[in-house]
Amino acid sequence: MFLALISAFALSQTPTQSATPPKAGATCSKAGITSNYGGKKFTCVKNGKKLIWDKGTSIIQKAPTPTPTSTPTPTPTPTPTPTPTPMPSPSSNSPIEPGGSCSKEGDLQPLNSGQVICQNGKWSPYNSTPGSSSPGSTNSGSAVSTEWVYLASLTSGNGLGNVSDPSLVQEPSGKIRMYFKNGNDSEAKITGFDNYIHSAVSSDNGVTWTVESGVRMAVTSPVEVLPKVGGGYQAWGWKQSPSGDSMYYAESSDGLTFNEITISGLDPKTCKNSSGQSLAPLGDPSIVKLSDGTWLLHVQGTGVGDTGPNFARWACVATSPDGKTWTAVQSRSYGGSTDVTTNPAIYLNSAGKVEWLWPTYDSLISRTGDGTTFGTSTSSIAASDPERLDLANGTELLAYGNFDNRSGGVIVIAKRQKTSYSIQKEQGTPGVVPGSVITWSISGATQSQVTVWNFCLNKKYADIAGASVTYETVSGMLKVTARDPSNTHGCVYVLVGSEKVIG
Structure with a gap:
């Protein structure tokens, strides 16, 4: 759910030239050496225990500065416009994921927060930046954007339980309402709360918040709340039962009182990974309505890979003609070898683009596209269960959660702002x-x-x-x-x- 590329700081080394013409994916001798060949600059990078040439970058000739001064200002090299790339769509026969089969040696494809490269007929993780590591690593350096500034936070305590899983809407009056789960947590020793959906409101663009009294929805799962065409609001979540979860759906005219409506929904058991394994139970659904009228849903599944320390969870993608009858699209499930750490999110921003947010252990990976095809990934602050909202005045908000076993959860509200840091x-x-x-x-x-x-x-x-x-x-x-x-x-x-x- 991010619109802009981030500012990032990367460690670099003074390169040493190589005389051997390089080939993407071929082995090289020393990390950091470079070679100019065929109009491109290739860099030797570490890939697991191997050293290989990256895919290379085009060599751009700088024009001389027309009027040099005594202290010239460095002219940055123009960045080529990223070419949108399809969201990974692994099939049961050849998933684009580490270990999946491939046919074009040295081919690079986007996957999750990074890339995979075709080596010896198999997709392998590919890190183009020396010192970087794959998502989920507990020992990694990550460039963090400086585009989110702190506005406020809602913490556990003071009459609240373990707060988590925000969902934001803006009323026609300009007031912002945030729905959140007010739950219990054994690790933080928080008990006595109803585990239902509560709410808080802000009348100053997210700077201060007031918790509203009462329960908004008597459902024990997180919910996604969106404005309803024609007025009012609609919400999706899950109803738990011994026989299996079913989709919860409710509508409200004022955003306070929601009335449950029975729908066909999405059968969690139909969400499967590329191997056909069921991903149920499912997490917090994230939903958008696309420009062609199709509804799109992303949701984390914990039925596969939910055992540490090497988590390998997946996300399910589903579509609907009306937001009420949903069909899981197995070929668009993603994750597994690269963990879906918490609930992913999708958001239709004010520019009409779909932002896709993928939380990892140490950063939030985002892409922007049309819901099927997405551009180059960018990363920012670590943010679990992310939620985006563009306000009518142009302010862009991000709400996200986090947890400490000594106190419970927190929901942080931030706004996008360019800075020089x-x-x-x-x-x-x-x-x-x-x-x-x-x-x-x-x-x-x-x-x-x-x-x-x-x-x-x-x-x-x-x-x-x-x-x-x-x-x-x-x-x-x-x-x-x-x-x-x-x-x-x-x-x-x-x-x-x-x-x-x-x-």
Whole structure:
């Protein structure tokens, strides 16, 4: 659900030229060396335990600066316009996923947050950036966008249970309503709540929120709420029963009182991966209506690959002519070898484009397209159960959840805003509990402009017992390291500058 490419900081090395003409996917001798051949620049990159040539980038000749000054300003190399690529559509015979069969040696295809390359007749993960790793890794560096700034958060406590799974709508009056699950959680020792859907409202574009009294929907699953054509609202979720889940559907004229309506819905058992395994039970449905009138649904399935430490969950894709009768499209299921970490999301933005959000362990991967074909992926902050909303005034909001076993959940509300900061987050250290040590490298900010927060605890690290933060300058970057031996989850972020940029 992102519209713009992000600003990212990447570590680089001084390249060494190679005399041997390269070929994408062929082996090379040393990571970082480059070779110019056939109008392209090829780079030797690490792929697992192997070193291979990447697919190469076109060599663009710079024109001389017309009027040089005593201190010339570097002219950035133009970035070629990305060519939209189809969303991976694996079939039962040849899925485009690691381990699936392929026929064109060296062929690169987009998959999830990165790419796969055809080697020896099989698709293999392909990392074009030295030092990067696949989604789900607990020891990785990831470039984090600086386009989301903090507005507000809704935390567990103060009369609320474990809050999670936001869904946002804007009323004609301009008021924003956020629906969320108010549940229990054994890990955080939160009990006594109804596990139903509650709501909060904001009248200042998401800066402050007021929790409304009462229950919006007496359903124990997360829900997707959308404005209804002609007025009112409609919602989808799941009803649990011993015989299996069934789709919940309800409508409301005012956004407060919802009336359940029986529909054919989507049979969870028909959601299958490329091997024909059922993905049920299913998670939070995310739904859009496309320009041709077709309804589209993405939903996480936990029936396959939901056992750690190497999770390999999938997502199901379904279509509908009316939003009420749904058909799963097995060939469009995705995930597996690359984990669908939490509920993915799709959103029809104000420009009429479909944003596809895929949460991973340490970042949020997004593509924009028409619902079937999507462009190049970009990444931003780690954000579980993401939800997007474009306001009538042009503000672009992102709401997402996170969790800390010491306090429960949080829902963070942020807005898109271009900034001059660059942030790289590195979470996970070999032999150390994931989350207990987190490092950020930041450019464009000083130490006094950076604060480390645990959003779930709603505390600065300086106010958390046993936690500490250190600062140092490395290669012109501000390196911030946060340590908290009790932190085992991903609820920790930096806030940078007066804008409170989230990283």
